[in-house]
Amino acid sequence: MRHLINITDLSVAEIEELIATAQDIIQNGKKYAEVCKGKKIATLFFEPSTRTRLSFEAAMLELGGSVIGFSSAESSSAAKGETVTDTVRTVACYADIIAMRHPKEGAPLAASKVSPVPIINAGDGGHNHPTQTLADLFTIYREKGRLENFTIGFCGDLKFGRTVHSLITALSRYRNINFIFISPEELRIPDYIKEDTLWKNKLPYIEVERLEDVMPQLDILYMTRVQKERFFNEADYVRLKDSYILEPSKLANAKKDLSVLHPLPRVNEISHLVDSDPRACYFKQVLNGKYMRMALILKLLNLEVDS
């Protein structure tokens, strides 16, 4: 039984395989329209996340399958105090695969230890969110045609941003990637990521405070939100806040083929004026996420489509 709890559960070869499937889905969608006929996905969302849930549900529906589930803890048996493992054992009687979102870190792993059907981690607290990383990787692949030889800038809250940590971990397995981390000092990449991932794999990286200073070097810019509460003092916030907001003027000296990514939802860190710039890829990223979830569902259910 395969599950996807952490992005590193998938080998580089398996990610390649998922990307190939996702591309084939884009090109030959009809072929996949009934492949999951009679199969059900259960979306167990112990905390609300409408966009992630809809992405899984849309993915299953486009494969010809159907959907059951709940969208918040209040509407589930968890409200009555049932454990995650009991919920999963029950739901596994009705569903062929489960996508689980939970506010507690490690809940999907706990579920996977007892589940007779594949579990997909759809986000566990601030910990992992591997299908977001699959969406990010596929977006980079589609925009650049490769997953190696580029400079990627991560901008914003790099301390608490789980999507950032997962993507760094995923990219650490590819060749010739330069990392540039753009954040206020108090929101830098945590030491354990540096030690376990960057240093261990001898990956080159620099840390800077201002986006403007490094923009011309970037092939990819991964934006995240910086919340005012995360700053230690008001003075730093006032001094730096505009550095982490992407406006058209900042793109003036960026590369023509820069790709701007963002895991969404955004608040104000990317100006709406950037949306029409061809370098903005964040809505494509949403669509790419659905294709990768389709490919993942097929893989975990061991379903193949004749080519």
Place this chain on the structure above:
Amino acid sequence: MKIDSIQNGIVLDHIKAGNSMKIYQYLALDKLDCPVALIKNVKSTKMGKKDIIKIDSLIDINLDILGYLDAGITVNIIKDGVLKEKRRLELPEKLINVLRCKNPRCITTVEHSLDSVFNLVDRSKGIYRCEYCEAEGN
């Protein structure tokens, strides 16, 4: 029981001075019926001072817990009055239900029926991480 002679039993030697009580508790030696001697601050040429625990019975000892607590301990197994086996310890790959995760966001802190599992991620530094949330264990 004469403290210095055991016929069939286990001697935990080279315990870091002051650690014997902690080990006594972790290994749940208070639950045993047989004689157990806990000797503190014994002079040692190598260590200056050390603690020793003698158990007058061949019980099963959880060597993983022992290795985690103090990998410098020597485990001497004594049968019919002679030293049968000397075991060296090392940090175990996995610790099951030894540590509790201290991360309040971790699933194991709300669902107590789950086994607590910590994996050794760095042997040279002795770092363990919670299998569920990856928080460092200590």
